[in-house]
Amino acid sequence: MSLERRIRAEIEDRIRSGEWRPGHRIPFEHELVARYGCARATVNKALTALSRAGLIERRRRAGSFVAFPHVQSAVLDIPDIRSVITERGDAYRFALLSRAVRPRRAAADEAPLKPVGPMLVLEGLHFAGAAAFCLEQRVIDLAAVPEARTADFSAMPPGSWLLDHVPWTEARHRIGAANADAGQAAHLGIAEGAACLVLERWTWRGGAGVTQARQLFPGPLFDLVATFRPGGA
Amino acid sequence: MSLERRIRAEIEDRIRSGEWRPGHRIPFEHELVARYGCARATVNKALTALSRAGLIERRRRAGSFVAFPHVQSAVLDIPDIRSVITERGDAYRFALLSRAVRPRRAAADEAPLKPVGPMLVLEGLHFAGAAAFCLEQRVIDLAAVPEARTADFSAMPPGSWLLDHVPWTEARHRIGAANADAGQAAHLGIAEGAACLVLERWTWRGGAGVTQARQLFPGPLFDLVATFRPGGA
DNA sequence: TAGTGGTCTAGACCACAGC
DNA sequence: CTGTGGTCTAGACCACTAG
Secondary structure: OOHHHHHHHHHHHHHHOOOOOOOOEEOOHHHHHHHHOOOHHHHHHHHHHHHHOOOEEEEOOOEEEEOOOOOOOEEEEEOOHHHHHHHOOOOEEEEEEEEEEEOOOOOOOOOOOOOOOOEEEEEEEEEEOOEEEEEEEEEEEOOOOHHHHOOOOOOOOHHHHHHHHOOOOEEEEEEEEEEOOHHHHHHHOOOOOOEEEEEEEEEEEOOEEEEEEEEEEEOOOOOOOOOOOOOOO | OOHHHHHHHHHHHHHHHOOOOOOOEEOOHHHHHHHHOOOHHHHHHHHHHHHHOOOEEEEOOOEEEEOOOOOOOEEEEEOOHHHHHHHOOOOEEEEEEEEEEEOOOOOOOOOOOOOOOOEEEEEEEEEEOOEEEEEEEEEEEOOOOHHHHHOOOOOOOHHHHHHHHOOOOEEEEEEEEEEOOHHHHHHHOOOOOOEEEEEEEEEEEOOEEEEEEEEEEEOOOOOOOOOOOOOOO
8 A cells, every 4th residue: 555545545534424515725735744653745645636526625825625525426337247247146148039131221320320320239138147127229330330241140149249349538428217018027027117227328439430339228226326526526 | 827737728628629539649748748848747637637537548568548438337426306496497396296104125126225123104295386397215124214214205305314314425317218107107197107217226324225216207208307428437 | 576656845926815 | 025835956776677
């Protein structure tokens, strides 16, 4: 453990424990330098990291203060489906349901994918053990990824294949809820109309749209992840 | 713009543009020191920041490399409801629907709130203009926040009130989907059974549970936010 | 074993916000 | 003004690891 991490951890503990409440002024850099007997750069690095994490606010001439959690903002970590399943101890499997090549993109929901060329349209199921975990509908721009036309998606999920072949540089996400239609419900083994969590993802590479994925997770509550971020903007 | 930010931005641009593909070795620190004519600490700070952001991976004796987006992980930013609404240009309003004090916590869904004392149970609606935007059901531990017993929640959302009175130090979130029941549907002005996005939040202060909130957003697709994070774990 | 990144030092100058 | 944090320098030693 580096000294910088130790300084950071000790201050973070005092904040999280409530010993230093929001608004409390934490020691000046030169005071911490004296306390730890180190250079100011080391103390500064620790405090800068705490500031980036939103735990403290720093003001010139005034000092550093425990941040007020002004905004109820938080960050949800969306992990990879495969790792979610395997880390729960279940066996992961992907099954392709359908595959088609469409001459061009549909207008509505694929708007972020700019090119108007042939599109590969896939539908598949992610399994956790024997149970369906996620229904995935995916569109791949064949102009951006011509190799996808001959790729074998029968066992390998398209997301993983794409990662290996066309590393993305940018992604956007949308999250929401939708009632499962009859076909989706049958695939997922749930009742028609049951609420599903919907995760949509668009992926670009160097400004060019690569793929769009729409993933349905059967509810009622999908435990994603929890991350902590106080302060915020 | 500091020199460190400039170095970081220039490298980040080359990665995001696709000029430096995943696996590409970026210049050694001493090469960047020569290129920018600065100290190694400055270059190191820039590269360390890129490494933290997941854009590059650093290996001793080998160098720094553009990271492979191994994991399809991403981060969803969950903003404050009020700011979401006002930033869309709508007027924000909160209306309290019900208020009650329950002798102790219910067993099931409030498990993370450890204390078994009296609980304040609130239900309210967040409005965007005239339309219901979010139905909130909240439980406040009166042992942790005794002032809440006499607080006026008729217009001020409990989340904001709590922020002012009991700044939290830790929060956990869960996200999912649920079918609106008859009562919820009526409040939200949607059909019974319509899929809603559900956001659950537990808040602690110094290890003691403070409050639990369950928020229903009418679907179909709630545009939360999109953040980018390549690499990942 | 040689060269990389990880960390730290003991200074320095500056911008800026409180006093 | 004065003192804080923001940034940078020109070194240094060390741990690790790839060759």
